[in-house]
Amino acid sequence: MTRKVTFPQLGNYNIPIEMVFEEGMDVEYLKPPKMTNKTLEIGSKYSPDSVCAPFKFMLGNYIEAIENGAEILVSVGGLCRLGYYGELHEQIIKDLGYDVTFVNFAQTKLSKPSSWYEKFKTLNPDMSLIKIGEVIPVFLKMIEYLDLTDNFMRKNAGFEVEEGSLDRLYNRYLAEMRGISSLREIKNFQKKYMKAFKEIPLNKPKNPLRVAMVGEYYTIMEPFSNHYIERWLAKRGIEVERWMNLTNTIIDRPEKEVRKHIKPYAKYDLGATSMYTIDRALHCAKAHYDGIIHVKSAGCMPEIDSMAALQNISKDYKIPILYISFDSQTSDVGLQTRLEAFYDMIMMRKKKII
Template identity: 30%
Template sequence: MKKKLKRLAFEPWGNYAIALAASVQCLNVEPWTRTATTPEVLELGVAASPDSACLSFKACTGHFLEAAREGVEYGVMVNSVGTCRLRYYRMLQQQLLEERGFKLFIFGLGYDGIKPPLIRHFDPRPGPFLKCCVRARAKVLAVDAIEKYAWHTRARELHRGDTTRVLNECLGDLERADSLLDIRRVKESIPVRFKKIAVKKDAIPLKIGLLGEATVLRNRFLNHNIEEILGGLGAEVFNFFLLGEEMKNIFGIGMWGRHSRWTLKRLAAPYLKSLVGGHALDSVANAIRCARGGYDGVVHVCPTGCMPEISVRPILRKISTDMDLPVLECSFDEHTSHLGVITRLEAFVDILNARRTRGNQTWKNRVISV
């Protein structure tokens, strides 16, 4: 009989969980994750966490608690070296778990020496490890591609729900894809599948940019499924947190990409001359990009009290008045009402539509590039 594999839990980071699951296979562990937080998990996290910690921390802590209850042996958590609270999450989560008598050990995903501790512990052979990394990267890029098609199609679909169905089918196939060849096949099938959805051909939907904190942008439970709500209201969204692009920043490669730190810094320079931390610089730079790129509006999404994101809000407001870009500020915590979010987004979309009919008509022949 095959020996039972030990399990490794990691943060529910939206659909990227599929790709991250692929990356740990070479460590000879079974991945344990979800694509979104559940209400029960969040409740666990809220009960255990300090009250003014951010929603991302609570959700993630709850996730690890749930994993520990199910007897998962290991966890992995990013520990950044930045100024944000994220730096201490692993340490604190480990403390909270130990205080509750759980055995789950959380590895930090960061460098302290040559190898990250996780790699040092499991010590995979270089061959399969590299193969896994390549496969995970391919899956991340595939997830990005699928989502981009979904954002585009959802705003135009004739029958509500078609896009989400196709999106889920594609993600399911991607999850099952084991080899690079399979991943490529799934990737090639994406445009074909989305093209089959019946759409309003001549529609010019509103274009809304989603900026802000990465976890809330990507965890559809935490952001109350903002992408689908806006898509259902006939607005095409663009979520500016793309892990495919972010990976280049993490590993410090690709200075000239559209989303590289260097480009963002140059873009944000008139308004923000410091990195701040987290994705604050990205938010400012992407707001400017949206204003220049002819977006109808942006939604700034972050957990309540998020240190980096909240600290740049006055700057976003200034950009909004200077560049005539409507900005909706949405903070999320465990008390955020789902209906409240829907109402705010509906009102925002109504205002943007009214701006189109009343204001200048340049939106009819604009070209949006991101």
């Protein structure tokens, strides 16, 4: 019997992650508890004050998972200070007296396969590399399909004829995806569901309000950490575009093209995903979107730096940008007021332009 392994919640990506752990590594995966205010409360209580919100969310989620029986905690690196978070999380968790093992993939090197092998062996000493090799293509397909389906939801959730019909189907989709572990199954599954999604009656105007979400990696992808902004926008009948996902940033990584596109606004890489933020804002400004919402955690330096470029894009293309910074104190009421004002403004602006 292997020990229970967990990885902090990030949107719905814990479905492919669970598949890799269970089918590829033959370890028992403990689903991380859903993010709640309590997660953030626990994370904030034991985190240094100045650290960014993703650190606090992850710490809170680790502690909740330990309370639920997790024995091995997995951590990955990142392009910013996230790369050091694993060590700090481990130290805090050990200081709190929890007896758990930390497997930190930030300590591996792409050029040194043995460093990966060592980490995998800590998870399960009897693990087979052949099995991992078999599930990796399924893992990548699952991520790609989840992202495609999420894009469909963002574009259409605001226009369903029967309220909740898309969400109901989406929940069935997620539940059924759990349990798939072969390439053939996942391809058939996606085909079946995309057909079902497209059959749901919609009442979408020809020219709806279109808003692009750009910003910091974690805050944009974990809906609880951005207070479910995408859902709020969909409820107002807005088509939402969000490029930032794992397919685009980890699998495809169009870094060279992005560098070229954004040259007039940023000559140097500002770190983490800031280049992508600038690129998507520029793309959507050129495509005449009605507005852009920039989300980030308070204190996120790469995204703070990207704001200067965003302001220039906003000025050059006359596109409104709403900047929202999240921390443990962000209140729903304050956020709602800002979103309402932004919505009224882009709505009036569109009427004037048309």
